[in-house]
Amino acid sequence: MRPRGARAMAGALAAMAVGLTALVSPALAAESPTTAAYSAMCVATGGELKPVLAAADAAGWAPIPEDLVAQGMGAMGEMKVHELGARVMIIDRRLVALIVGSGVVDQDDTVVEMTFCGVVSYVKEGKALVADMTRLVGSPPIPNTDADMKAYAMWLYVDGAKGAEYFGSMENLKAMRAMLNGDLRMLMVGEDEGMSMILRMRPIIAEKN
Numbered sequence: 001m002r003p004r005g006a007r008a009m010a011g012a013l014a015a016m017a018v019g020l021t022a023l024v025s026p027a028l029a030a031e032s033p034t035t036a037a038y039s040a041m042c043v044a045t046g047g048e049l050k051p052v053l054a055a056a057d058a059a060g061w062a063p064i065p066e067d068l069v070a071q072g073m074g075a076m077g078e079m080k081v082h083e084l085g086a087r088v089m090i091i092d093r094r095l096v097a098l099i100v101g102s103g104v105v106d107q108d109d110t111v112v113e114m115t116f117c118g119v120v121s122y123v124k125e126g127k128a129l130v131a132d133m134t135r136l137v138g139s140p141p142i143p144n145t146d147a148d149m150k151a152y153a154m155w156l157y158v159d160g161a162k163g164a165e166y167f168g169s170m171e172n173l174k175a176m177r178a179m180l181n182g183d184l185r186m187l188m189v190g191e192d193e194g195m196s197m198i199l200r201m202r203p204i205i206a207e208k209n
Contacts, residue, residue: 126191
């Protein structure tokens with residue numbers, strides 16, 4: 001199963017970026033790398049919209065104008081967005097955008113409810129981010145057999161009492177069960193068309209009525 005809607009989210013961020021560079025001061029706002037921004041905004045907060053945006057605002061991330069957010073929502077394509085929040089900051093002389101929200105992907109015989117939180121940097125650092133994440137999680141990504149997603153590495157895991165448990169593939173029965181009950185997490189990291197991304201998603205599969 002590939003996370004349909006993930007590339008649409010990336011496209012939405014790219015659409016927002018057109019108007020961002022004119023709205024954000026070029027002065028340095030932080031010393032942290034993109035990986036640290038993801039850890040602070042999406043991991044430490046739990047990745048839910050209100051805590052993420054509160055943390056971003058407290059840390060000095062700049063709000064993205066509502067028209068650009070709306071433009072991003074319109075670029076989601078196959079995902080129907082319920083909530084979407086976005087912020088931006090200059091970090092280490094690169095533009096980094098933050099996106100968090102929820103939506104629904106309508107598939108053939110199922111509906112996938114998705115919450116997501118991620119950061120995107122508009123520089124070519126995908127390989128560095130993959131290396132960072134491999135080191136941080138202590139586990140390699142799952143084998144990538146999807147040609148459409150070859151630019152990204154992916155991790156599947158559940159949060160347990162003893163920490164995160166990572167799976168070797170989606171074919172793992174525990175991973176499939178975790179997706180059905182809402183416990184599965186997906187982490188997608190990589191680079192495409194000059195845009196590097198770390199995106200965490202929580203999919204829940206439900207049958208269509």
